[in-house]
Amino acid sequence: MDAYEFIKDAIIEGKFVPGMRLAEESLAKEMNLSRTPIREAIKQLEAEGLVIPLKRGVSVRHFTKEDIRQIYDLRTLLEGYAASQAAIHRTEDDLLKMEKANVLYEEAINRNVESDMDSLKDIVEVNQKFHEAIVAASNNEHIHFHISKVVVVPIVFRSFYWYNSFQLKQSLEVHKTILEAIKSRESERARIAMHEHIYQGRDHVLKHLEQIKNIHLLKEEGK
Amino acid sequence: MDAYEFIKDAIIEGKFVPGMRLAEESLAKEMNLSRTPIREAIKQLEAEGLVIPLKRGVSVRHFTKEDIRQIYDLRTLLEGYAASQAAIHRTEDDLLKMEKANVLYEEAINRNVESDMDSLKDIVEVNQKFHEAIVAASNNEHIHFHISKVVVVPIVFRSFYWYNSFQLKQSLEVHKTILEAIKSRESERARIAMHEHIYQGRDHVLKHLEQIKNIHLLKEEGK
DNA sequence: ATTTAAGCGTTTGTATACAATAAGTCAATT
DNA sequence: AATTGACTTATTGTATACAAACGCTTAAAT
Structure with a gap:
C-alpha cells in the first residue's frame, strides 16, 4: 500500500x-x-x-456537525443531479449494474438480522456500489470527482453508524424507487427519491453523532 | 511565487x-x-x-468540448444552489459586497466600449468577485472548494473569449436579477436566474470554441 | 510569582545523490 | 524493408543531508 x-x-x-x-x-x-x-x-x-x-x-482536520450538515447538502445536490441525469442517459448495461448492486444490497440486509458489525460493513460497501453505478450512468465524468471528495467525510464517522433492521429495509425501499425511476426514465422522480434517501442518511448520522462516546473525533463549534 | x-x-x-x-x-x-x-x-x-x-x-490534461459541457453543467448546479441558499441566508453585509461587486461590474462594462483585451480581463475579474460574494453568502463553506475546482477549467480558454457589448449588457441585467432575488429572499428565482446566467456563458464559450485557431488547446473527442 | 528573553532541540523545507525504470536509438536478422 | 532485440540515455522515484524556522524549556529580571 x-x-x-x-x-x-x-x-x-x-x-x-x-x-x-x-x-x-x-x-x-x-x-x-x-x-x-x-x-x-x-x-x-x-x-x-x-x-x-x-x-x-x-x-x-476537524469536522464539526455543521460541516457534516453542509457536506450532506452538497452530496444531496450532486447525487440527486446524478440520479436525474442517469434517468435520461442510462444504457441497458448501466441498468444491469444498478440492479446487480441492489440485489447484493438486499441479500446483505437479509443476512444482517443479527446486526453484527461485519455485515454492517458489507452493507455500507454494497450501498456504495449502487450509488457509484448511478453516478457512472449520469453521463458526467466530472461529477464523480466531486462526489468522491464529498463522500469521504461522513465515512470518517462510519464506524459509529448504527442501523436497525427497520431503517435498513426502508433504505432498500428507497433504492428500489430510485431504480424504478431511472429504469422508466422519470428523471425528476429519480432526483427526489435520491434526495430523500441521502437526507435520511444525514439525519441518521447527525442523530447518532450525539451519542458518540469517542467525542475526540468532533470539535464542537466555537471551541 | x-x-x-x-x-x-x-x-x-x-x-x-x-x-x-x-x-x-x-x-x-x-x-x-x-x-x-x-x-x-x-x-x-x-x-x-x-x-x-x-x-x-x-x-x-486535455479538455474536450464534452468536458466543457459537463463542467458547466456542474457549475450551474453548484452556483445555482449557492444563489438559492444565499437568498435564504444572506446578511446585510453579504448584500453590500454583492452590490459593490456589481457596481464595479457595471463600470467595467461601460468602460469597455472599445472592447479591448485589457478591459475585458477586468470584466472577467469583477464578474468573478460577484460570483464569489454569492458563494460566500450561501452558508456552505464547502461549496466554495468545489466551485473553485469547477471554475478553473473554462478559464483555460479565457483568453479566447470574446464578448460584444450587447452580450455584456445582457449579462449585467441577469446579474441585477440575481441580486434582486437574493435581496428579496426569493430563493427559487435566484437559482433560476443564476442557471440562465451560467448557461449563457457556456453557450458563448462553446460557440466560440469553434472559431479558435490555436486548436492545440483542444483534443477533439475520439482522437 | 509572573513575564520575558535566550538557547536548545525538534521538525520542516529544500537540495542533491543514487538507483531503478522507461523510452529512444541503432544495429542485426529475417 | 520491416521488425525485433540490445544498449544507451534521460527521467523519475526514493533516500539522505543540511539549513532554517518554529516551539518549548529554562533562567533571569522586574
Whole structure:
C-alpha cells in the first residue's frame, strides 16, 4: 500500500486525533519509507481537504456537525443531479449494474438480522456500489470527482453508524424507487427519491453523532 | 511565487501544450528550485485534475468540448444552489459586497466600449468577485472548494473569449436579477436566474470554441 | 510569582545523490 | 524493408543531508 492510502485510511478510521500534527519522520518510520513520498501523500490530502496546512506542516482536520450538515447538502445536490441525469442517459448495461448492486444490497440486509458489525460493513460497501453505478450512468465524468471528495467525510464517522433492521429495509425501499425511476426514465422522480434517501442518511448520522462516546473525533463549534 | 502557482498559471495561460509531459528538472531550472518542491506542486495539480498521471510523471490534461459541457453543467448546479441558499441566508453585509461587486461590474462594462483585451480581463475579474460574494453568502463553506475546482477549467480558454457589448449588457441585467432575488429572499428565482446566467456563458464559450485557431488547446473527442 | 528573553532541540523545507525504470536509438536478422 | 532485440540515455522515484524556522524549556529580571 502506498503512503497516501495508508494515511488517508488512518484518518478515516479515526486513528489520528483531529487537530493532531502529522510528523513526517514518524510516519516515514512506521511504513519504512523516507520522508519524500510521505510529503507528497500529505500534499494530496491537503488538496482534498482532509488535512489543514499550518505555518509548518499539517494537522488532521476537524469536522464539526455543521460541516457534516453542509457536506450532506452538497452530496444531496450532486447525487440527486446524478440520479436525474442517469434517468435520461442510462444504457441497458448501466441498468444491469444498478440492479446487480441492489440485489447484493438486499441479500446483505437479509443476512444482517443479527446486526453484527461485519455485515454492517458489507452493507455500507454494497450501498456504495449502487450509488457509484448511478453516478457512472449520469453521463458526467466530472461529477464523480466531486462526489468522491464529498463522500469521504461522513465515512470518517462510519464506524459509529448504527442501523436497525427497520431503517435498513426502508433504505432498500428507497433504492428500489430510485431504480424504478431511472429504469422508466422519470428523471425528476429519480432526483427526489435520491434526495430523500441521502437526507435520511444525514439525519441518521447527525442523530447518532450525539451519542458518540469517542467525542475526540468532533470539535464542537466555537471551541 | 511558488511552484504550484507558476505551473498552474502556465497551464491556464496555455503555455503548456495539452498532452505534453512536464519534465521536473526543466521546470526546476526555469524557476531556480530543486525538483522537490516541483514534485509537490505537481501532486497537488494531479489531485485537482489539471494534470494526468502517466506510468511515470504526468502530462498536461486535455479538455474536450464534452468536458466543457459537463463542467458547466456542474457549475450551474453548484452556483445555482449557492444563489438559492444565499437568498435564504444572506446578511446585510453579504448584500453590500454583492452590490459593490456589481457596481464595479457595471463600470467595467461601460468602460469597455472599445472592447479591448485589457478591459475585458477586468470584466472577467469583477464578474468573478460577484460570483464569489454569492458563494460566500450561501452558508456552505464547502461549496466554495468545489466551485473553485469547477471554475478553473473554462478559464483555460479565457483568453479566447470574446464578448460584444450587447452580450455584456445582457449579462449585467441577469446579474441585477440575481441580486434582486437574493435581496428579496426569493430563493427559487435566484437559482433560476443564476442557471440562465451560467448557461449563457457556456453557450458563448462553446460557440466560440469553434472559431479558435490555436486548436492545440483542444483534443477533439475520439482522437 | 509572573513575564520575558535566550538557547536548545525538534521538525520542516529544500537540495542533491543514487538507483531503478522507461523510452529512444541503432544495429542485426529475417 | 520491416521488425525485433540490445544498449544507451534521460527521467523519475526514493533516500539522505543540511539549513532554517518554529516551539518549548529554562533562567533571569522586574
